[in-house]
Amino acid sequence: MSTPINPAIAGLNAPPIPIVQKSARDYDGRLGDLIDLSQAVPGYAIHPKLGHHLEQAASRADLLGYGPIEGETALRGAYSQHASDIYGASITPSEIHITAGCNQAFVAAALTVAGPGDTVLLITPYYFNHDTTLSMLGIQTKTISAGPENRYLPDLSQLAAAITPDVKAIACVTPNNPTGTIYPTGLMNSLFDLCTRHNIWLMVDETYRDFLGDGEDQPQPHALLQRPNWRDHFIGLYSFSKSFCIPGHRLGAITAGAEVVTAISKIMDNLQICAARPPQHAVAETLELLAGWRAENRVEIRRRREALMAVLAECEGWEIVTIGAYFSYVRHPFKDRSSTDVAQFLAKERGVVTLPGTFFGEGQEAFLRFAFANVSAEQLNLLKTRLN
Amino acid sequence: MSTPINPAIAGLNAPPIPIVQKSARDYDGRLGDLIDLSQAVPGYAIHPKLGHHLEQAASRADLLGYGPIEGETALRGAYSQHASDIYGASITPSEIHITAGCNQAFVAAALTVAGPGDTVLLITPYYFNHDTTLSMLGIQTKTISAGPENRYLPDLSQLAAAITPDVKAIACVTPNNPTGTIYPTGLMNSLFDLCTRHNIWLMVDETYRDFLGDGEDQPQPHALLQRPNWRDHFIGLYSFSKSFCIPGHRLGAITAGAEVVTAISKIMDNLQICAARPPQHAVAETLELLAGWRAENRVEIRRRREALMAVLAECEGWEIVTIGAYFSYVRHPFKDRSSTDVAQFLAKERGVVTLPGTFFGEGQEAFLRFAFANVSAEQLNLLKTRLN
Numbered sequence: 001m002s003t004p005i006n007p008a009i010a011g012l013n014a015p016p017i018p019i020v021q022k023s024a025r026d027y028d029g030r031l032g033d034l035i036d037l038s039q040a041v042p043g044y045a046i047h048p049k050l051g052h053h054l055e056q057a058a059s060r061a062d063l064l065g066y067g068p069i070e071g072e073t074a075l076r077g078a079y080s081q082h083a084s085d086i087y088g089a090s091i092t093p094s095e096i097h098i099t100a101g102c103n104q105a106f107v108a109a110a111l112t113v114a115g116p117g118d119t120v121l122l123i124t125p126y127y128f129n130h131d132t133t134l135s136m137l138g139i140q141t142k143t144i145s146a147g148p149e150n151r152y153l154p155d156l157s158q159l160a161a162a163i164t165p166d167v168k169a170i171a172c173v174t175p176n177n178p179t180g181t182i183y184p185t186g187l188m189n190s191l192f193d194l195c196t197r198h199n200i201w202l203m204v205d206e207t208y209r210d211f212l213g214d215g216e217d218q219p220q221p222h223a224l225l226q227r228p229n230w231r232d233h234f235i236g237l238y239s240f241s242k243s244f245c246i247p248g249h250r251l252g253a254i255t256a257g258a259e260v261v262t263a264i265s266k267i268m269d270n271l272q273i274c275a276a277r278p279p280q281h282a283v284a285e286t287l288e289l290l291a292g293w294r295a296e297n298r299v300e301i302r303r304r305r306e307a308l309m310a311v312l313a314e315c316e317g318w319e320i321v322t323i324g325a326y327f328s329y330v331r332h333p334f335k336d337r338s339s340t341d342v343a344q345f346l347a348k349e350r351g352v353v354t355l356p357g358t359f360f361g362e363g364q365e366a367f368l369r370f371a372f373a374n375v376s377a378e379q380l381n382l383l384k385t386r387l388n
Numbered sequence: 389m390s391t392p393i394n395p396a397i398a399g400l401n402a403p404p405i406p407i408v409q410k411s412a413r414d415y416d417g418r419l420g421d422l423i424d425l426s427q428a429v430p431g432y433a434i435h436p437k438l439g440h441h442l443e444q445a446a447s448r449a450d451l452l453g454y455g456p457i458e459g460e461t462a463l464r465g466a467y468s469q470h471a472s473d474i475y476g477a478s479i480t481p482s483e484i485h486i487t488a489g490c491n492q493a494f495v496a497a498a499l500t501v502a503g504p505g506d507t508v509l510l511i512t513p514y515y516f517n518h519d520t521t522l523s524m525l526g527i528q529t530k531t532i533s534a535g536p537e538n539r540y541l542p543d544l545s546q547l548a549a550a551i552t553p554d555v556k557a558i559a560c561v562t563p564n565n566p567t568g569t570i571y572p573t574g575l576m577n578s579l580f581d582l583c584t585r586h587n588i589w590l591m592v593d594e595t596y597r598d599f600l601g602d603g604e605d606q607p608q609p610h611a612l613l614q615r616p617n618w619r620d621h622f623i624g625l626y627s628f629s630k631s632f633c634i635p636g637h638r639l640g641a642i643t644a645g646a647e648v649v650t651a652i653s654k655i656m657d658n659l660q661i662c663a664a665r666p667p668q669h670a671v672a673e674t675l676e677l678l679a680g681w682r683a684e685n686r687v688e689i690r691r692r693r694e695a696l697m698a699v700l701a702e703c704e705g706w707e708i709v710t711i712g713a714y715f716s717y718v719r720h721p722f723k724d725r726s727s728t729d730v731a732q733f734l735a736k737e738r739g740v741v742t743l744p745g746t747f748f749g750e751g752q753e754a755f756l757r758f759a760f761a762n763v764s765a766e767q768l769n770l771l772k773t774r775l776n
Contacts, residue, residue, distance in 0.1 A: 002619070003501070003587050003588055003589050003621055005501065005648070006502055006556075008499075009499060009503075009651045014654065015653060015657035039454055041453045045449060046447065046452055050447075051447030054447045055447050064634055064636045064637070065429045065635055100638070101660050101661060103657075111397060112397055113394060115396045115504075116505075117504075132657070136658055138503055199391050199392075231390070232390035232391060250661070262402075263394075263398065266400045266520070269403035270524055272491055276636065277636040278442075278636065
């Protein structure tokens, strides 16, 4: 008899991405190359200067031992400056904690604000790993729904009504995953005020922050870090994976008050002592250096957004319900079929890999997530024959 | 008013290593270079071939995206073969899960076997991160004490008596951290039988496995993986940090039955999707290639062990209570002072950095942990003047 496994883990959904990747492997190539709009991975190459620094740092003797739990001084310094510039704020290095990617940033932040029996509010459609992370930790979730009728923005009165004494935080994602929706500054202010009033935390996953805006200039994502009391209620989560094209190196960051950073360092010491050190130095060296390159990528991604909009307009029955910084949330034309079946069919029979809405919570059967930033405008144009 | 932090985190001890590192920074150098016997970090350089592969892999385009959650096929294959050789067993790649270091392996294993309200048995003195990890996750701990009277080996009848229905696993460390003690094959068999009888898990942290033995040949650490039912009760944890001198890259592995590996992959997807990919390939390339180099290091570490034994024999009042694969547990001569004070004094005034026994559980005031493998035999000889 095998010893039982923790039911909270045994009952957890299987990781979604490998499921669709499996369907994609069944595609026989009959319509040409696979068009992979599933996992959010930049479809262009790393900048050679970052590649050079990654190589240089990889075997540097002084980076092979353990490093500071909170992150390398060089990266905390460079990133706090960078974040200060973006948010028009004064963020110090002691208000930054480096992590191994943004999922880990969320785990650490969630454990910081809530324990077993506490509740975190999620907004449906939610990023699936937020839901499974909380379940895995024994933290309850309560969801409020944000749908097309309100452009996928949460309704404040619904949120307020959901804040019972067990609720310790609201978790949101902007630019949103899966919908691409960008939460306006006013909404972010209201969310923060709501959290202040109820003395709970606002956790904001800003993985797709660098893809905001329509051109070279990156607009300010929100004004919360200009609030004098931001440290008491706000925890910001970020990933270097997307903007720097290095998911394989696992690197993210948390922006929070020093007290939260201290709590997170206790968690991180247990989770993995410190994030891998060499990529931290490579990113610190290139954070400002590659600002122009990132701006060019923003322009390229706008081009892709326009290409997707143009091609889906020519696909009978397909409807873009929202499109934003990195993702589009798309209504498929198969009214009687679940998005899981549709995604499987598209992957296997049409060589188009997307994520089904069902991965992102209840009531999402009619939708698919398209990570349009992954592929070139030319590839997106091929959707015309693949989807019709 | 700042929003409260999860009391399980707020109440957690601060990470121990930075505390002693802080004391070490106060040392003014008056007696010569710092002798750092605190955090377990190999005191010799990485092998140049591994360095070369780390550099090569760091910017490889095919490793910059996300990888398989369970680990790179190359490393799971190479490590399952390597582990099969070491344990005289047949371990398949599907029975390996790669992690970002052994702390993360423990987090994932602990969550797999226990949830909030469940209990895991620890053996005092325990590795401190095991204790803090379980607390952080809301998992209860129960300890049984292993002391010098039994050469720091746990007593089976005490363990058996502690197994109540809430106990889901026993966690042990062999070669032991902090004592260096090597659990004999017979004891490991008995521990496994005990777990089988009570249908609970045996989690074995074998971070220091490669430093077993007195010479070039690495003896078999235990015979559990030859048991036909090992997959039902055993979870093995390992770190590449020590033997390969790459703590800064964060790489570890779990050996477990496929069902446990599936559960762990759900947890890892939330924790950080996958371990950093480039170092996985570098280690896969050099795992067999550097077997001879690792054997030489074992011989070198034996030399260091002998040097420590020789020098402490000449230090008035200091007593090695146990010495093993990587660590020695040492009784300090200051009967009326806590090991925390003694460690602080040694670091600051004598430039000798050790970890106080108090970090490893109750009743450890009289002891310090010496990570003797960190420093050369010549440096160890300097302890004669520093400790007297």
